[in-house]
Amino acid sequence: MRTDARSTYPRRSRLVGVVAALLLLAAPVPAAQAAGGVEKAVPATPVTVPALSDWAPESGQYVYGRGTRLVADGKAERRVADTLADDLRAAGHGSVPVVGGEARTGDIVVDVAPARAALGKEGYELRAGKRLSVTGATETGVFYGTRTILQLLAQGDRLPAGRTVDVPQYEERGVGVCACYIHITTAWLENLVRDMAYNKLNQLLLELKVKSDAHPEANTWGYYTKDEIRRLVALGEKYHVTIIPEINSPGHMDPWIENRPDLQLTDSDGNKQPSRLDITRPEAFAYYTSLMDEYAEVFKAGSWHMGADEYMLGSDFAKYPQVLEYARAKYGANATPQDAFIDFVNRVHAYAAGKGKKLRIWNDGLTGANTVPVTAGTTVEHWLNVATKPSQLRDQGYPLMNAAYALYLVRGGFHSDTKGLYDQSWDPRSFEGEKLASRAGITGAKISLWPDNGRGETENEVAVDTDPALRHVAQATWGSPHPDATYAQFTARAAAVDHAPGWRDLTRVPVADGTYTFRAGSATMMAEVKRTPDGYVTLKTANGCLEVRGGKLTLNVPLQPGVEVSRGTCDPANTLQRWQLAPAQDGYRLVNAITQMAVHVTDDGRLVQYPPDQQPPAVWQLTAG
Structure with missing residues (x-):
């Protein structure tokens, strides 16, 4: 997968917004020459973003x-x-x-x-x-x-x-979120949709897993139920935000095929590759398209994103001779292994087109090592500087979106330098490795959020960095990339307009710091509750702080259902010790801030984490003292 703020993000009062607007308007404005030589201030333009x-x-x-x-x-x-x-x-x-x-x-x-x-x-x-x-x-x-x-x-x-x-300059103005592997709450995504629309962004790419009825073996955490997605899509429709789904393929398929070894690409030593779909097998294509059909039950967008990035990340086609054999059998003796990869992309394109949808892919698989061209009309989202340049893709007629790595926010890793981009007057013509002279053929741009180190930051912390990056890409795709003389003046715009109506402050904690007795059925524990700077709580018991550890790690996170909740040495930097107290009828549910699984109490009194649709979350009554 493509590879710090540590503060709370409370909703600002209107007074704070007005003060910020006054600071912005206090900046020098042009003056007009009036009769008699008196300088008269030109009325300031009202403050908006964009x-x-x-x-x-x-x-x-x-x-x-x-x-x-x-x-x-x-x-x-x-x-x-x-x-x-x-x-x-x-x-x-x-x-x-x-x-x-x-x-x-x-x-x-x-x-x-x-x-x-x-x-x-x-x-x-x-x-x-x-x-x-x-x-x-x-x-x-x-x-x-x-x-x-x-x-x-x-x-x-x-x-x-x-x-x-x-009037906007670019057609596509967006945000990409990998809610893959690491589950992101629907409340967080709803906030994002509202703020996107408020700032006139219109496209949300979601790489995520929808719980499958057709393939229950694929339902490893963290997935979303179809009803959750229907509600999110309905919100997007209300606010004119198109939500485009992605199932990354044929690489990064491990969330879907880790329990399907028959679909995993096998190397020349007989080793199965859980992240790589075997593109030579018709069963693999049928499996992928059946997932597309399920997604069509809940997503209404006219586009489908198949990813198509990093298929050979950390490896190379030479270890998979069957791929070259497949390519030559289909395209002749001069075919390359890359042709088999492009062939898979094109078959997905044809399948999507048959369902009335346009295909989107990442650019890094377009290395130039293929003799088979990508089907015309495929939108290429350019994030990485590879041999085939943006200008070449545009000249070949592919719709081109700027998803530059410079616009990335990676949990526990790279964060976009929004101030630096603003000061440089960055705009969607500036791709990784090349800046184009005109806007022709460029559909727009987006920021991208990736969970490469899933425990590196909580989603509340991610929100802090996302906000200025979101405002910046909204400005750069709608209008002038540099409307204010300084970045401080530009950020004052965001302070003035605040968040969208209906935006929820997810950092609020429903109980005061203190010591409480927690009771859920036969389970009882006493814990000191302390709010964290990012709006969660730690729970300190006599034996240490409640945390989740153990089991199989994915992106450095214990994402297996059934992993026991344990006590560890209290560490403010350990995000796995942060919890949400989610209000429930007559009490609260305990939800881990990183795994987004709730605490379930077993019949023998153990505390374990489960998705709420697999085991009922315990409802805890709290008594102070």
Whole structure:
């Protein structure tokens, strides 16, 4: 798999956001020469992320108040207005009625006007005066206009009068998350979807495991149930974030085939390779496509990501002579082992196309050692500098997305230097190893989150670094890569607009620090509860701090269900000693911050970790003292 902040991340109050906005606006602004030689300050552009590029100020202001209504005629407008009403309520702006008909002073008008084709699929026009109006050629465009409205209202209920036309530069603006191996909570992903939409990002790539009905032998932890994914996809649809699933193949397949040795590639010494699918076997292709079919039950995106990276990581094709034999049998005597790899990619492409989906792959498998070309129309997400350069891929007609390693955030490893990228005016033309002269053929860019050292950071800690990187890629893909003179001024924008309405502070601990007696059925323990800086708790007993260790490690994490919860020497740096107290009826569940498995009490009183759908989590009653 592609290879520090340690602070809490509480939701900021509106006052903090307003102060940050004032700091931003305190920066020098251009001045206009007035009559008589008097310098007159030009009205500042309202603060948003991404920044508004062409704000035209007018006299007066818009005032949001108790009489404000959302005026929406038509089904599309009504959907946007209903979502905006939900978000206004969540942001503390009260319950705003959605009505049709004529607008009046103080109203917010949403209007889908297909004739405004110049606004494109996602652009909008915003006008502020006696009333506030947002117009787009599509429902999505109007929706993005409402995100700007929410950001402006986060800074106060009075907006300066003016007008802007706001259109994105790139079609794909995204975040990639490997919720693979290491389980990431759905609450964390829901926060991400909301913040993505708030900052006008539109694509979330999720490499993850959905619990399989067709292949129960593949259901090693950590998976998501189909109902969990349905709820997440529905949230994405509401907020215009397309969620694209990935099952990485034919490499990195160990989460799926560790219990299927018949599908594992075998080397010349007879050793099975649990991470490599045997691309020469028709059964392997049938297995993979059956998983695609299951994912189609819950994901609605028109794209499928198959990964296709690092198939021979740490090895080479010479150790697998059957791959060359397969390639030559299919493509002739001049074929290479790489042709067999491309053949697998192309077969997946054809299968996805037959289901109405477009294929996406990583770029590092395109080494140039193949004679068989990748099927036209395959989107290549470029993350690594290899022999085949971005310019070559673009010249060959492949849609090209920038997923540069410079934009990565790796648990316990490399973190994107967001400040450095901002100061360099990084934009999606800057790939690893090459910068292209124009935007032509580039679909956009995304940041990527990987769990290479799964216990290196908790997901609350990951959120701290993700936020500035998310805001930066939103700015660089929507508008100018450098709207402010300094990075500090740019980060003040994020402070001013805060998080999306409905964003939940996942660092809150439901009980105060102190000593408690924990009771769950016949199990009893006394523990000192202490909040950690990242918003979890440690549980110190007479025999040490509660932790999970033992069993098979995956990415340095004990991910086997049934592993016993033990006591170890208390160590603030040991993330496996951090726990969530998750509220449950009449008590709390104990969930490990890293493994995301809950504590289950066995019949003989032992504490063991299990996914909640395999064994019922113990519900603990806490008594202070």
